[in-house]
Amino acid sequence: MGGSHCETDDNRADDQTWECDSGSEPVPKVRETAGVPSAGYATYGLVGAGGFGRETMPVLVDMLDYRPGEAERRLVFVVEGDDHPAQVNGFPVMSLAAFLRRDEPRYFNVAIADSQVRKRIAITCLQAGLEPISIISRHAVILDANAIGEGAIFAPFATVTSNATIGRFFHANLYSYVAHDCRIGDFVTFAPAVRCNGHIAVGDYAYLGTGATLKPGQADRPLVIGEGAVVGMGAVVLKDVAPYTTVVGNPARSLRC
Numbered sequence: 001m002g003g004s005h006c007e008t009d010d011n012r013a014d015d016q017t018w019e020c021d022s023g024s025e026p027v028p029k030v031r032e033t034a035g036v037p038s039a040g041y042a043t044y045g046l047v048g049a050g051g052f053g054r055e056t057m058p059v060l061v062d063m064l065d066y067r068p069g070e071a072e073r074r075l076v077f078v079v080e081g082d083d084h085p086a087q088v089n090g091f092p093v094m095s096l097a098a099f100l101r102r103d104e105p106r107y108f109n110v111a112i113a114d115s116q117v118r119k120r121i122a123i124t125c126l127q128a129g130l131e132p133i134s135i136i137s138r139h140a141v142i143l144d145a146n147a148i149g150e151g152a153i154f155a156p157f158a159t160v161t162s163n164a165t166i167g168r169f170f171h172a173n174l175y176s177y178v179a180h181d182c183r184i185g186d187f188v189t190f191a192p193a194v195r196c197n198g199h200i201a202v203g204d205y206a207y208l209g210t211g212a213t214l215k216p217g218q219a220d221r222p223l224v225i226g227e228g229a230v231v232g233m234g235a236v237v238l239k240d241v242a243p244y245t246t247v248v249g250n251p252a253r254s255l256r257c
Helices: 051-065 096-101 115-127
Strands: 005-009 017-021 042-047 073-079 091-095 106-110 147-149 200-202 223-225 246-248
Touching (some): 042 051, 051 073, 106 115
Parallel strands (some): 042 073
16 A cells, blocks of 8 residues: 555654555655755755665655655765765765764664664764654555654555554564554564564564564563564564563574574
8 A cells, every 4th residue: 555644743742653644645756866956955864875775765765756845855875984985876975974964954764774773873863953754665554543653664565554553763674564553662673574463562672583473462461572682584473572582483482502
């Protein structure tokens, strides 16, 4: 279900949530500007030019192309440090320090899977007065009565069904889904094809690997994935996972070194 349109909900003073309505109609495309445009433009910085960043930039371009009536804009990759190429996939690359020094309106997201690195960079950008932007593919599916925190990335074919609460700077990679009545914390990462079924609580900073499957919980006893836990690729989780524990296998068991 493409064409999702998101509006902010300022009911919570300490956070920004997004309510999504998939009924908006497409509008004529407005192309991004690769060079430095005239006055009045905004710069959109995607922090991270690795694999996920390179996969996410076209999603951002496509999303912005369907926004109505925006002024000219510049899209750039942003990286830490000064040792970087001039361009990646045709987009300029600038250092985070240079991005923070700019005067025009700036929007950012962080396409880095490591949750602690993502948090550190997000805090730096927020403290500098930059505006976070969620990147939601027009081919993602977001249904009814969901609350989604600022700075999310939803890759193509990711899905959120109904009545889910998702924290800040969440990543949902290709074909992963969050089902009804789930609670997802801040800076959580879903790799491709994660199956997060109904009534599951996922703590802050958790990482769920490609193809991980979580057994549905119950309304009075959700399945809990603890803060900072790692669920390995292809794992089938049938019971709670303790904080900062790595589980692998089918059924998932704690990984012991």
